[in-house]
Amino acid sequence: xxxxxxxxxxxxxxxxxxxxxxxxxxxxxxxxxxxxxxxxxxxxxxxxxxxxxxxxxxxxxxxxxxxxxxxxxxxxxxxxxxxxxxxxxxxxxxxxxxxxxxxxxxxxxxxxxxxxxxxxxxxxxxxxxxxxxxxxxxxxxxxxxxxxxxxxxxxxxxxxxxxxxxxxxxxxxxxxxxxxxxxxxxxxxxxxxxxxxxxxxxxxxxxxxxxxxxxxxxxxxxxxxxxxxxxxxxxxxxxxxxxxxxxxxxxxxxxxxxxxxxxxxxxxxxxxxxxxxxxxxxxxxxxxxxxxxxxxxxxxxxxxxxxxxxxxxxxxxxxxxxxxxxxxxxxxxxxxxxxxxxxxxxxxxxxxxxxxx
Amino acid sequence: xxxxxxxxxxxxxxxxxxxxxxxxxxxxxxxxxxxxxxxxxxxxxxxxxxxxxxxxxxxxxxxxxxxxxxxxxxxxxxxxxxxxxxxxxxxxxxxxxxxxxxxxxxxxxxxxxxxxxxxxxxxxxxxxxxxxxxxxxxxxxxxxxxxxxxxxxxxxxxxxxxxxxxxxxxxxxxxxxxxxxxxxxxxxxxxxxxxxxxxxxxxxxxxxxxxxxxxxxxxxxxxxxxxxxxxxxxxxxxxxxxxxxxxxxxxxxxxxxxxxxxxxxxxxxxxxxxxxxxxxxxxxxxxxxxxxxxxxxxxxxxxxxxxxxxxxxxxxxxxxxxxxxxxxxxxxxx
Numbered sequence: 282x283x284x285x286x287x288x289x290x291x292x293x294x295x296x297x298x299x300x301x302x303x304x305x306x307x308x309x310x311x312x313x314x315x316x317x318x319x320x321x322x323x324x325x326x327x328x329x330x331x332x333x334x335x336x337x338x339x340x341x342x343x344x345x346x347x348x349x350x351x352x353x354x355x356x357x358x359x360x361x362x363x364x365x366x367x368x369x370x371x372x373x374x375x376x377x378x379x380x381x382x383x384x385x386x387x388x389x390x391x392x393x394x395x396x397x398x399x400x401x402x403x404x405x406x407x408x409x410x411x412x413x414x415x416x417x418x419x420x421x422x423x424x425x426x427x428x429x430x431x432x433x434x435x436x437x438x439x440x441x442x443x444x445x446x447x448x449x450x451x452x453x454x455x456x457x458x459x460x461x462x463x464x465x466x467x468x469x470x471x472x473x474x475x476x477x478x479x480x481x482x483x484x485x486x487x488x489x490x491x492x493x494x495x496x497x498x499x500x501x502x503x504x505x506x507x508x509x510x511x512x513x514x515x516x517x518x519x520x521x522x523x524x525x526x527x528x529x530x531x532x533x534x535x536x537x538x539x540x541x542x543x544x545x546x547x548x549x550x551x552x553x554x555x556x557x558x559x560x561x562x563x564x565x566x567x568x569x570x571x572x573x574x575x576x577x578x579x580x581x582x583x584x585x586x587x588x589x590x591x592x593x594x595x596x597x598x599x600x601x602x603x604x605x606x607x608x609x610x611x612x613x614x615x616x617x618x619x620x621x622x623x624x625x626x627x628x629x630x631x632x633x634x635x636x637x638x
Numbered sequence: 639x640x641x642x643x644x645x646x647x648x649x650x651x652x653x654x655x656x657x658x659x660x661x662x663x664x665x666x667x668x669x670x671x672x673x674x675x676x677x678x679x680x681x682x683x684x685x686x687x688x689x690x691x692x693x694x695x696x697x698x699x700x701x702x703x704x705x706x707x708x709x710x711x712x713x714x715x716x717x718x719x720x721x722x723x724x725x726x727x728x729x730x731x732x733x734x735x736x737x738x739x740x741x742x743x744x745x746x747x748x749x750x751x752x753x754x755x756x757x758x759x760x761x762x763x764x765x766x767x768x769x770x771x772x773x774x775x776x777x778x779x780x781x782x783x784x785x786x787x788x789x790x791x792x793x794x795x796x797x798x799x800x801x802x803x804x805x806x807x808x809x810x811x812x813x814x815x816x817x818x819x820x821x822x823x824x825x826x827x828x829x830x831x832x833x834x835x836x837x838x839x840x841x842x843x844x845x846x847x848x849x850x851x852x853x854x855x856x857x858x859x860x861x862x863x864x865x866x867x868x869x870x871x872x873x874x875x876x877x878x879x880x881x882x883x884x885x886x887x888x889x890x891x892x893x894x895x896x897x898x899x900x901x902x903x904x905x906x907x908x909x910x911x912x913x914x915x916x917x918x919x920x921x922x923x924x925x926x927x928x929x930x931x932x933x934x935x936x937x938x939x940x941x942x943x944x945x946x947x948x949x950x951x952x953x954x955x956x957x958x959x960x961x962x963x964x965x966x967x968x969x970x971x972x
Contacts, residue, residue, distance in 0.1 A: 364719070398752035407751035414718060415751055419742050425708050426743060429715020436671070436697065436721060443715075456738075459708025466703065620749045621787050623756035623811035626839055626886045 307518065309582045313591075315357050315514055316577060319349040319570050320595040322373040325382060328599045329372065329389055329403075333549045337607065338389045342403050343370040347512075347544040350569030351476045353377050354517025355539075359444060359525055364412045364434075366427040367446045369404035370543075371416030374446065380408040382598050383605035392609035399612035400620065420481075421447060421454030424473070428460045431471035435532065442528040444472040444521070450481025452495050461502040461536070470528035472521065473499060473536045476511060482547040483555040499536020511539030512569045515576070541569075649826040655797035656686045656762075656818070659804040660724065662832045664694055667722060670808055671698040673709055674726030683728045684764060684823050710736035710761065714743050714813075717759040722808055730765035730817065731777050744813040745788030760807045762816035766857055766907055767944050769820065770951055776944035778908040780855060781917070783815045784884040790814040790838055792883040795859035797827040799882055802836030810838065819857040819907075839886030843895070847875025850965045851895040854880060854905040855914055858937075858956060862905050865961035874969055884914060892918065893925045900931035901968040905961055910938040935964040 326344045333342045345352060348370070356377035359365065367374045375385050380396060388395030389403050396406050407415040414430060417423035427445025434441045451457055452475060464471050475495050479486045486493055499506030505527060509520040520537050527533040542564035546553030577583040583591070618625075650658070664670045671694075676683055678691040678701040691699040702709040706727060713723035727733045733740065740761065747757050767776035784791045790812050794800040800818065807814035830836075844859060845866050854862035859880045866876040877895045881887060896902045902922055904915035915936035922934055940954040 366715075396752070397750065397754070400752050401750050405750045407754050409751070409754040414715075414755070415747070417743070419738055422711070422738055422742055425711025425739065426715035426718065428708070429712040429717070430719050431715075432712055433716045433719030433721050436716070456707045456711060459703070459705035460711070462703055463705065463708055463712060620753035622790070623748050623753070623758075 312582050315353050316573055317591050318353045318377050320592050321598060322349045322376055324595040324599045328603055340402050342549040344545045345370050345373045348541045350514035351511035351517050351539040351541045354514040355474055355521045358518045358521035362412050363442045364414050364430040365444050366414045366423045367416050368448055369416050369418045371406055375406045375408055375413055378411045378413045382602040386602040386606040387609045390606040392606055393612045394609040421451035421456050424457050424460045428464050428471055431469040434470050440529050442470045442525045444474055446474045446476055449477040449486055449495060452498055464534040465502045465504045468532040469534055470532055471534045472524040472528055475538045477538050477540045478543045496536055496538035504534050504536055506536035508538045511541030512567050514569060514573050650797055650829050651824055651826050652797045652800045653686055653823040655801035655829045656804055657688055659801045663805055663808045670722045672724045673700040673702055673713060675702055675704055675728050677726050706732045706735040707739050710739040713759050714757055717757045718755045722758050724760040727763035730763045730779050731775050733763055741786055745786045749788055756811040757813045758811045759813045760816060764818040764820040766819045766821050767955060770946055770948055772946040773943035780817055780884055781908050781913045791885045793817050793856040795856050795880050797829050799836050801829045802834055806835045806838055821857045838883045839888050841888035841891035842880045842882055844880050845878040847877050848899055849874045849969050850901040851877045851899045852903050853892060853918060858905040858907055861956055861958050862961055864958040868962050869965055874971060896922050896926045897929040900929055903935045903961055903964045905937045905956055907939055910941055913938055932968040937961055937964055
């Protein structure tokens with residue numbers, strides 16, 4: 282990793298910030314909630330890592346530590362009934378949407394009371410009641426689903442907005458180009474939100490994208506596109522607020538690139554040997570929780586005591602979630618074949634049961 | 639195309655039968671819309687959507703860019719929101735471009751998320767060879783899609799079933815692959831009315847006989863019927879069974895017939911390895927082994943990419959003579 286390569290993304294962020302006039306003016310209550318959600322996600326992810334090491338969580342576990350501002354700023358800027366689709370790094374999106382942390386943790390544990398009844402796991406959370414339409418395991422694969430949710434909104438002439446989140450790695454999937462084209466061609470109410478954490482698994486942005494300014498992918502299709510500091514929750518909130526307004530009021534899709542950094546490796550099975558220690562330290566020095574706390578203290582939105590309370594509440598919630606998940610019973614094996622079909626003709630997992638006559 | 643039964647008096651083409659199904663379902667349910675390449679102004683590469691743009695407008699009959707993964711994915715998302723998209727893929731060959739969306743998303747979403755949302759999506763497309771279109775435009779991929787739990791797969795062989803199965807597929811809450819046959823679009827037959835649905839997972843017995851069972855998929859039903867006619871002239875009477883849907887599969891009707899005849903020939907247009915015939919034969923061995931008087935035979939396309947040259951293409955495709963030879967062999971009447 283060369284110094285130039287590691288240094289450039291942050292340099293670009295600073296240079297291209299379009300919201301340099303200062304943080305968006307937003308309601309103090311909302312800021313407190315955003316701060317609390319960011320801490321909930323941070324503590325939830327840390328606990329998930331511990332539980333993975335204990336063997337209570339299986340499969341792949343992708344943590345979003347470091348990306349809390351990008352996640353929370355986005356969800357906070359949407360209406361509760363705006364559909365959201367995401368990637369396999371999506372615990373935070375579910376929590377920010379208000380999914381019960383107990384059900385999210387139970388899903389990670391693969392238990393009966395999990396958000397998806399233990400069938401999805403960490404990578405496949407969904408909370409349809411809260412219009413969170415899922416985390417998906419194939420890079421880029423969920424983007425057209427977000428466009429389809431936007432299609433349905435337009436078809437029914439509703440005033441909702443679909444937001445689809447994806448990472449920097451997904452920009453190189455052809456289906457993103459297809460989706461951008463259709464969205465702009467048909468003027469669908471969708472926000473393409475690229476959470477650029479600067480690595481497609483272990484491959485640095487500069488080594489995977491010929492054009493490192495990813496928002497320009499959106500520009501290429503004639504839609505408004507911008508880059509924001511994904512470590513700054515208020516900057517993200519401001520950008521998504523405007524993008525959602527454009528989609529809602531003008532049926533104009535847009536593209537946001539939020540530059541952030543994940544502190545952990547790609548997943549728990551990634552020893553994270555590719556990224557330089559000093560690079561991580563530089564980004565952690567701009568920790569989104571710490572910088573937001575500074576803003577909140579500076580503006581008198583929170584006191585130091587209240588900050589400590591927020592963190593303690595997050596810890597208690599996560600503790601409770603883990604205890605709940607551990608106590609939740611296993612998924613009954615008799616339910617193995619349940620939900621394969623919405624209109625089933627058999628409950629036999631071998632598929633050999635007979636059609637009802 | 640050899641058709642054994644005499645055609646009824648009022649008949650429509652397989653193509654028009656599909657158009658009727660689309661029109662009736664769009665009239666019935668405003669959530670139904672059509673999307674695909676050249677389905678609107680061009681009225682479909684095979685004219686299945688003829689007249690529908692004029693009738694229903696651009697919101698419900700949507701010409702897409704050539705972006706199969708994109709618009710199939712869009713259809714899935716719209717279906718998750720409760721619409722009933724009928725997405726046309728110009729041919730099954732292009733479904734391969736959208737395979738990720740079909741297999742990873744459409745087939746998985748209901749299960750993977752614990753039943754929270756359904757995907758009431760129809761993907762309809764023609765397949766099959768016979769028009770000298772070469773290796774990339776001649777696929778029969780029934781086996782690929784039937785392999786995937788979460789999908790339903792129908793293979794209509796007649797205008798009646800094309801209409802009735804497409805209507806059922808549109809009303810079904812799961813993703814249904816309607817695999818049409820390019821070689822059947824111009825064939826004619828009777829069709830049902832607006833309320834005549836053909837249920838998924840119910841086979842049709844196309845001809846009855848006690849010596850051997852011919853199980854045939856899609857266009858191969860007509861090949862099997864031609865073979866059965868030739869066999870009858872030699873005193874060999876065959877059941878000809880059209881499964882009509884491969885998932886769900888009406889195993890009862892297949893097994894009942896094989897238990898009665900003790901012999902089976904399975905005819906499909908796809909490849910032999912891990913094909914529909916391989917699967918049906920395995921299922922029949924599991925369920926009917928003690929009733930079998932001879933090994934089950936499979937007739938399929940040759941195990942080669944489809945060649946262009948007319949004679950080679952015909953050599954690669956299953957012909958009635960192949961079915962006749964196999965059945966005659968099984969009953970010991972070589």
